[in-house]
Amino acid sequence: MSADKPGVVDGGAEHAGLALQRKLSLVDLLDPLTFGDVVDSLGTLFHVGVRVIDERGRTLADTEGPGQELCDALDATAQGRARRGASVERLGEASSGALAAEPWSHPCLGGLRYLGLPIVWDGDVLGRVVLGPFVAEEAGDAAEGLALVDGLDVARARGWLAGVRRLSEADVARVRTHIAQVLAALLAAGQKSYLTGQLHLEAMLETQRELESQNTQLLRLNQRLKESDRSKSSFLSTVSHELRTPLASIIGYSEMLAEGLVGGLNPEQMQFVRTIMEKGNTLLKLISSILDMSQIEAGKVRLAFEWVDVQELVESAITSVMPQAQRKGLTLQQRMPAVVQARVVGDREKLRQVVVNLLANAVKFTPGQGRIDVRLSDLGPRAELGVTGYAIEVEDTGVGIPEGQRDRIFQSFYQVDDSPTREYGGAGLGLAIVKSYVEGHGGQVSVRSEVGRGSCFRVVLPKEPPLSSQGPAYIPPPVDTEPERF
The missing domain is CATH 3.30.450 (Beta-Lactamase)
Known part of the structure; x- marks a missing residue:
């Protein structure tokens, strides 16, 4: 052979x-x-x-x-x-x-x-x-x-x-028979295996075709959702702009009436005018929040980074919510570093709004005679970020947040109490704005809470935002010519 x-x-x-x-x-x-x-x-x-x-x-x-x-x-x-x-x-x-x-x-x-x-x-x-x-x-x-x-x-x-x-002839016959039997067994097993494999392949191909078809449909639906989301953001932005102008006029004329510029008012009339002013300011804050959220979702927010005195920023935010806290009989305490905080890089107005939103949230959900603590840490290594940074904590003795809802409170328009007779007002945008601004600075926001005993919101921020957050919306700060204060 x-x-x-x-x-x-x-x-x-x-x-x-x-x-x-x-x-x-x-x-x-x-x-x-x-x-x-x-x-x-x-x-x-x-x-x-x-x-x-x-x-x-x-x-x-x-x-x-x-x-x-x-x-x-x-x-x-x-x-x-x-x-x-x-x-x-x-x-x-x-x-x-x-x-x-x-x-x-x-x-x-x-x-x-x-x-x-x-x-x-x-x-x-x-x-x-x-x-x-x-x-x-x-x-x-x-x-x-x-x-x-x-x-x-x-x-x-x-x-x-x-x-x-x-x-011999008999040996040849036995060899032929043996080989024929072996081949028959191998071919039968081979045919079964081949057909099983081919049918499995056909099933896999059919599944793949179905998945590709579903993926195509999902891509189309996702595109429609994106278009719808853009339309919603554009609509909210337009409406917010259009509402702010007449609302500002309403508040302005109410202030003139309260100041007596068009004549004196009796006590009942003065109470009505002050109510108009209070509700108008509340509505203006809501419209501003909606406008901010629509700009965030549309990617139009620009972070104007500059050198910021964090301690002064936190104290300013506390001052802005102090009247509301006093009206509810709340005790508002602040704990600042023993050494004056060194300056950091950030968008001053956005960071101030982060602290104000957290404080306003604490005031709203803390019953009368409760307590709110605001803590600012020293600059130092932050394990959460892997860089030098600082932390701001706002802790209250309010109603607390159920465990199953703590991951959802940072979503836009989400309310923990969504019943028709909600006790607390608001549109559910404050924490969503906080999360967006904090992450825009390369930071993290988290919460720990216990129902009936209060919540603690913790914001961790780097001393300087990382390059990953300094995209098209990044405006570099001027050179810090002042020495750090200690």
């Missing part, structure tokens, strides 16, 4: 939906590594060479049996090479064409023989198994023809020939 090496066969990618209609090949049905081991085992078992060839003439598996040394010796002589070439050609003719569908036996030089077995599955000839060389037990002296080959060492050739397996 010649020493051709098994070829590398590409099965080709085909649509899994054609798996049941497609004519399968040996390459589809047989695993190359496993099948190669089986062929090697058959060659060892029967002490004979075994080669498996598909219908296109490609060798899928090959194991050499005894007799290869004799074949090599014959190929080393001109006469032996010519006679072996003719035998191989006849062997190829016998194993192809119409004859390939039937078992065949072919004599070769030196009394050797080859046996061909077709591989048939579902009525299709998928290839053939070639066994040999072997010597028929009834052949007598198989070495007589070797003496006719000029240049061949007959003595050594006889020794090689003696090692070739001799098979």
Whole structure:
């Protein structure tokens, strides 16, 4: 048997939906590594060479049996090479064409023989198994023809020939039956595995097609949501601008009436005018918050960074909410660093609004006679940010926040008490604005709370905003020429 090496066969990618209609090949049905081991085992078992060839003439598996040394010796002589070439050609003719569908036996030089077995599955000839060389037990002296080959060492050739397996007709029949059974089992398992794999692939492809279709729909819906969100932000911005002008006039005329610029008012009239002013200012704050939130969502907020005295900023914010706290009988305490706080980089107005919103939130949700503490830390390393920074804490003895709602309070328009008869007013924008401004400075905001015992909001900010927050909206601060104060 010649020493051709098994070829590398590409099965080709085909649509899994054609798996049941497609004519399968040996390459589809047989695993190359496993099948190669089986062929090697058959060659060892029967002490004979075994080669498996598909219908296109490609060798899928090959194991050499005894007799290869004799074949090599014959190929080393001109006469032996010519006679072996003719035998191989006849062997190829016998194993192809119409004859390939039937078992065949072919004599070769030196009394050797080859046996061909077709591989048939579902009525299709998928290839053939070639066994040999072997010597028929009834052949007598198989070495007589070797003496006719000029240049061949007959003595050594006889020794090689003696090692070739001799098979009787009964042995040949048993070998054929055994190989046929092994192939039938391998092909059945291979077909099951192939069809299972193809059907699984088809299911995966169908799932992928569905996911791609759903993804396309989600992308379209997301685009619509973005457009809707932009429209909402634009609408809120426009309405807020339009409402502020007449509202400012209402508040202005109310102030003139309260000051007596158009004549005196009796006590009842004065109370009505002050109510108009109070409600007008409340509405103006709400409109300003909506305008700020719409600008944040539209990405139009510009952070004008400058050198800021944080202690002075916090004290200013406390001053702005002190009247409301006093009207409710709240105790407002501040704890500042023992050493005067060094200056930091930030947007002064945005940072002040952060502190004011947190204080206003604490005042609103703290019952009368309660307490609010404002704490400002020293500058120092901040593990949360990985840089030097500071922390501002606003703690109250108010109603507290349920655990399941603490992650949602920073969302726009979210209210912890969303019942129709809400006790506390507001639009639910204050904390959303706080979160946006703090993160714009590269900081973090968090809350810890216990229902009925109060809440503590903690803002951690870097001394200087990181580069990641200094995008198109970044306005660099001027050079700080003043030395840090201690």
